[in-house]
Amino acid sequence: xxxxxxxxxxxxxxxxxxxxxxxxxxxxxxxxxxxxxxxxxxxxxxxxxxxxxxxxxxxxxxxxxxxxxxxxxxxxxxxxxxxxxxxxxxxxxxxxxxxxxxxxxxxxxxxxxxxxxxxxxxxxxxxxxxxxxxxxxxxxxxxxxxxxxxxxxxxxxxxxxxxxxxxxxxxxxxxxxxxxxxxxxxxxxxxxxxxxxxxxxxxxxxxxxxxxxxxxxxxxxxxxxxxxxxxxxxxxxxxxxxxxxxxxxxxxxxxxxxxxxxxxxxxxxxxxxxxxxxxxxxxxxxxxxxxxxxxxxxxxxxxxxxxxxxxxxxxxxxxxxxxxxxxxxxxxxxxxxxxxxxxxxxxxxxxxxxxxxxxxxxxxxxxxxxxxxxxxxxxxxxxxxxxxxxxxxxxxxxxxxxxxxxxxxxxxxxxxxxxxxxxxxxxxxxxxxxxxxxxxxxxxxxxxxxxxxxxxxxxxxxxxxxxxxxxxxxxxxxxxxxxxxxxxxxxxxxxxxxxxxxxxxxxxxxxxxxxx
Amino acid sequence: xxxxxxxxxxxxxxxxxxxxxxxxxxxxxxxxxxxxxxxxxxxxxxxxxxxxxxxxxxxxxxxxxxxxxxxxxxxxxxxxxxxxxxxxxxxxxxxxxxxxxxxxxxxxxxxxxxxxxxxxxxxxxxxxxxxxxxxxxxxxxxxxxxxxxxxxxxxxxxxxxxxxxxxxxxxxxxxxxxxxxxxxxxxxxxxxxxxxxxxxxxxxxxxxxxxxxxxxxxxxxxxxxxxxxxxxxxxxxxxxxxxxxxxxxxxxxxxxxxxxxxxxxxxxxxxxxxxxxxxxxxxxxxxxxxxxxxxxxxxxxxxxxxxxxxxxxxxxxxxxxxxxxxxxxxxxxxxxxxxxxxxxxxxxxxxxxxxxxxxxxxxxxxxxxxxxxxxxxxxxxxxxxxxxxxxxxxxxxxxxxxxxxxxxxxxxxxxxxxxxxxxxxxxxxxxxxxxxxxxxxxxxxxxxxxxxxxxxxxxxxxxxxxxxxx
Numbered sequence: 007x008x009x010x011x012x013x014x015x016x017x018x019x020x021x022x023x024x025x026x027x028x029x030x031x032x033x034x035x036x037x038x039x040x041x042x043x044x045x046x047x048x049x050x051x052x053x054x055x056x057x058x059x060x061x062x063x064x065x066x067x068x069x070x071x072x073x074x075x076x077x078x079x080x081x082x083x084x085x086x087x088x089x090x091x092x093x094x095x096x097x098x099x100x101x102x103x104x105x106x107x108x109x110x111x112x113x114x115x116x117x118x119x120x121x122x123x124x125x126x127x128x129x130x131x132x133x134x135x136x137x138x139x140x141x142x143x144x145x146x147x148x149x150x151x152x153x154x155x156x157x158x159x160x161x162x163x164x165x166x167x168x169x170x171x172x173x174x175x176x177x178x179x180x181x182x183x184x185x186x187x188x189x190x191x192x193x194x195x196x197x198x199x200x201x202x203x204x205x206x207x208x209x210x211x212x213x214x215x216x217x218x219x220x221x222x223x224x225x226x227x228x229x230x231x232x233x234x235x236x237x238x239x240x241x242x243x244x245x246x247x248x249x250x251x252x253x254x255x256x257x258x259x260x261x262x263x264x265x266x267x268x269x270x271x272x273x274x275x276x277x278x279x280x281x282x283x284x285x286x287x288x289x290x291x292x293x294x295x296x297x298x299x300x301x302x303x304x305x306x307x308x309x310x311x312x313x314x315x316x317x318x319x320x321x322x323x324x325x326x327x328x329x330x331x332x333x334x335x336x337x338x339x340x341x342x343x344x345x346x347x348x349x350x351x352x353x354x355x356x357x358x359x360x361x362x363x364x365x366x367x368x369x370x371x372x373x374x375x376x377x378x379x380x381x382x383x384x385x386x387x388x389x390x391x392x393x394x395x396x397x398x399x400x401x402x403x404x405x406x407x408x409x410x411x412x413x414x415x416x417x418x419x420x421x422x423x424x425x426x427x428x429x430x431x432x433x434x435x436x437x438x439x440x441x442x443x444x445x446x447x448x449x450x451x452x453x454x455x456x457x458x459x460x461x462x463x464x465x466x467x468x469x470x471x472x473x474x475x476x477x478x479x480x481x482x483x484x485x486x487x488x489x490x491x492x493x494x495x496x497x498x499x500x501x502x503x504x505x506x507x508x509x510x511x512x513x514x515x516x517x518x519x520x521x522x
Numbered sequence: 523x524x525x526x527x528x529x530x531x532x533x534x535x536x537x538x539x540x541x542x543x544x545x546x547x548x549x550x551x552x553x554x555x556x557x558x559x560x561x562x563x564x565x566x567x568x569x570x571x572x573x574x575x576x577x578x579x580x581x582x583x584x585x586x587x588x589x590x591x592x593x594x595x596x597x598x599x600x601x602x603x604x605x606x607x608x609x610x611x612x613x614x615x616x617x618x619x620x621x622x623x624x625x626x627x628x629x630x631x632x633x634x635x636x637x638x639x640x641x642x643x644x645x646x647x648x649x650x651x652x653x654x655x656x657x658x659x660x661x662x663x664x665x666x667x668x669x670x671x672x673x674x675x676x677x678x679x680x681x682x683x684x685x686x687x688x689x690x691x692x693x694x695x696x697x698x699x700x701x702x703x704x705x706x707x708x709x710x711x712x713x714x715x716x717x718x719x720x721x722x723x724x725x726x727x728x729x730x731x732x733x734x735x736x737x738x739x740x741x742x743x744x745x746x747x748x749x750x751x752x753x754x755x756x757x758x759x760x761x762x763x764x765x766x767x768x769x770x771x772x773x774x775x776x777x778x779x780x781x782x783x784x785x786x787x788x789x790x791x792x793x794x795x796x797x798x799x800x801x802x803x804x805x806x807x808x809x810x811x812x813x814x815x816x817x818x819x820x821x822x823x824x825x826x827x828x829x830x831x832x833x834x835x836x837x838x839x840x841x842x843x844x845x846x847x848x849x850x851x852x853x854x855x856x857x858x859x860x861x862x863x864x865x866x867x868x869x870x871x872x873x874x875x876x877x878x879x880x881x882x883x884x885x886x887x888x889x890x891x892x893x894x895x896x897x898x899x900x901x902x903x904x905x906x907x908x909x910x911x912x913x914x915x916x917x918x919x920x921x922x923x924x925x926x927x928x929x930x931x932x933x934x935x936x937x938x939x940x941x942x943x944x945x946x947x948x949x950x951x952x953x954x955x956x957x958x959x960x961x962x963x964x965x966x967x968x969x970x971x972x973x974x975x976x977x978x979x980x981x982x983x984x985x986x987x988x989x990x991x992x
Contacts, residue, residue, distance in 0.1 A: 204925030
């Protein structure tokens with residue numbers, strides 16, 4: 007392996023560096039807010055730099071899982087701390103590193119209990135990294151739980167109240183317990199995701215029991231053949247479990263409430279990265295381990311993805327709160343991810359992974375911008391604001407670029423992803439999927455352009471509160487610059503991402519095509 | 523004979539010493555009796571570690587196997603923590619009558635120890651009553667408080683009825699099998715006589731009351747709410763564990779090779795207990811009642827391991843019992859600490875605890891997460907292992923049901939976490955905790971975290987303990 011990385015536990019360092027940062031913050035940086043921030047930035051920078059290093063070092067000719075680490079954890083039970091990445095994990099790792107680095111900068115304004123905030127944020131990121139690099143299903147599940155739980159406190163303590171309307175059975179339960187609305191969003195999110203993890207755990211245990219070698223290793227399970235009937239229901243368990251996190255309809259309702267009430271960095275991380283954990287889980291575990299079931303259920307996954315696309319777009323259109331617009335647009339865009347995967351074609355699956363990346367970056371940018379706008383204008387009501395571009399040209403430009411990527415304009419990352427996915431849908435056995443998918447892209451254009459015009463480029467708002475608003479300044483620029491740069495870079499040079507991803511998707515699809 | 527009965531004889535001697543010392547102590551200075559009890563229990567724990575498995579006396583009626591030893595250590599540890607946590611109790615009634623309190627606890631412990639080894643129906647029942655009767659008395663120990671008397675009465679009535687049902691069931695077993703030896707019952711089982719099954723069913727009802735399985739749990743929340751908290755912490759763990767040991771003896775050893783016959787009843791009982799306990803815990807505003815119902819749910823989870831009817835299943839239940847011991851006792855001890863300072867057992871008393879006493883709040887969070895089954899604390903492995911054992915037997919529906927209801931459990935645990943971490947405190951001053959109480963809480967935290975990070979030695983011990991049954 008190049009660069010002499012074979013003996014160096016680079017994946018572990020990437021994964022645990024934020025965690026070490028969190029420990030340092032908890033023990034060293036008491037009452038020193040500036041040190042807290044710099045520790046957070048530094049520990050995420052370590053991960054980012056090492057991710058870039060392995061991105062360059064990843065051998066695209068050799069493909070397969072590289073940078074392999076394997077330490078026995080509970081040997082008699084077949085649990086190993088087994089890490090490795092292929093092209094798909096590599097891209098997800100890159101996404102996570104970029105978003106959390108930008109997120110650390112975007113949280114610069116958190117003043118209340120900032121020490122705990124950063125510590126929880128960094129612990130959460132360790133969980134996310136861990137899921138992307140784990141090759142042992144049990145360890146993967148542990149990391150998954152680490153990624154989910156801090157969210158409860160992050161939203162519950164630092165979230166914003168008042169913008170969320172409790173509804174449905176959760177609304178009723180919360181009316182009785184008398185807790186506030188951000189707690190409602192935090193609780194709903196946590197319980198939905200833990201509900202999902204219950205399904206995942208049952209699925210993993212079922213595979214473990216069915217696996218003759220009694221090991222949780224992904225690589226070993228991949229070699230084995232599971233009984234098609236077992237595959238069938240385990241696939242559904244994984245689809246429900248991970249799909250909740252990916253925001254599939256009708257299990258997505260936690261996501262708009264959660265995103266809307268989360269603090270900026272948490273929204274960025276959650277919509278940008280955590281939802282990808284769900285999609286990644288469906289592709290890696292569901293499609294990777296259960297080929298028969300994948301062929302059996304692809305119609306279901308694709309059809310629900312179409313509902314996601316159209317339903318999410320219509321819901322986004324109906325919102326008046328800026329954060330809800332972005333949150334519902336995520337639901338719609340995650341539909342594109344799932345649709346690409348369900349096509350079971352090479353372009354489609356590549357497009358799916360590309361969309362995970364592109365959507366992660368642009369949603370991260372969107373939420374960073376919404377955070378900035380809210381901080382300066384103290385409003386998220388779209389129709390009260392107007393003409394902000396005169397006062398905050400930088401924010402307006404960045405928002406427009408994110409919007410254009412969202413609606414799939416060429417030369418942005420979003421374009422490549424959607425184009426590939428649509429091609430895949432056309433080539434798949436259900437070419438009618440193309441109709442709702444393209445329709446969704448059209449609807450996206452409507453709501454994105456409308457929101458952008460209303461807030462930034464339209465006539466100025468008569469409201470005196472909005473007369474003298476500052477543009478972004480200081481550290482706030484960091485997140486915007488990084489994310490805009492990535493959107494354009496991956497838009498004009500798609501092979502940056504497609505080359506490694508293709509090495510991961512081809513073997514996966516080959517196993518499916520053998521069965522067909 | 524001496525080697526087999528060493529622990530029980532040691533405890534009987536300790537009881538006598540505590541009783542005599544208590545008699546001669548001046549009335550205002552009974553605290554030392556508790557200290558003496560605690561020291562005695564530590565010595566007893568040492569004896570139990572030196573005891574060797576394998577002895578059988580009284581024609582096999584009393585057996586000192588790995589299971590019995592594991593159970594006895596569990597009972598002694600739980601009692602030790604309970605006694606240590608009781609030492610700082612300050613109520614007037616308590617100071618005067620401390621001797622009775624500790625002697626009653628030791629008497630109940632003696633019942634449990636014998637129960638752990640009993641393989642004979644009569645011995646089993648006698649030990650069971652020896653364990654239970656002091657509990658009724660202890661539940662009403664604070665006799666000046668009307669709730670305590672009412673709760674004790676309720677506990678007593680339910681308890682005696684359940685004993686009656688149990689002995690009624692056992693009498694059928696004896697009548698058909700013609701012997702009080704549990705292995706003899708197993709032999710008789712092969713005849714498939716319907717009365718034997720009726721006897722087993724009645725006995726399960728009686729035991730269901732003792733371990734507080736749904737729908738036999740009615741006494742639990744009221745008793746827990748009214749009795750003194752350190753006692754409740756112990757009550758919620760030790761007698762339940764003893765109940766499970768009886769269930770193992772009766773339904774695994776006593777069923778012989780017809781053991782699988784019992785699976786539908788066990789799965790059904792597990793399912794309704796999990797559902798009932800978790801759902802009823804949601805609306806509770808008093809934390810002791812909340813923990814009481816959550817305890818009912820935990821009994822259900824343990825029954826999942828029982829329903830697996832395998833050596834693994836039993837071992838995983840034993841592991842679960844240990845995780846439950848530390849998690850549940852720890853949670854009750856935090857409740858005691860907060861109640862002493864705030865004078866309230868409502869969940870509202872926990873507002874902003876994280877900002878007042880961060881370490882106390884963190885301990886409570888760890889206990890709740892352990893009870894909820896979150897990774898890196900003991901409860902996670904406990905739940906995982908019982909589900910695992912059930913999955914091995916193909917009981918996927920039960921696993922899924924349990925896993926989904928775990929989420930419901932997390933809902934009410936998180937509500938407590940929310941009070942502690944998210945809500946702003948009414949006052950800023952830290953909560954004072956008696957040194958002994960904080961030591962006990964620390965021990966529980968240590969147990970929860972160590973078993974969570976490195977569960978292997980405990981799993982191996984549990985597996986060894988379960989081996990004599992299969």
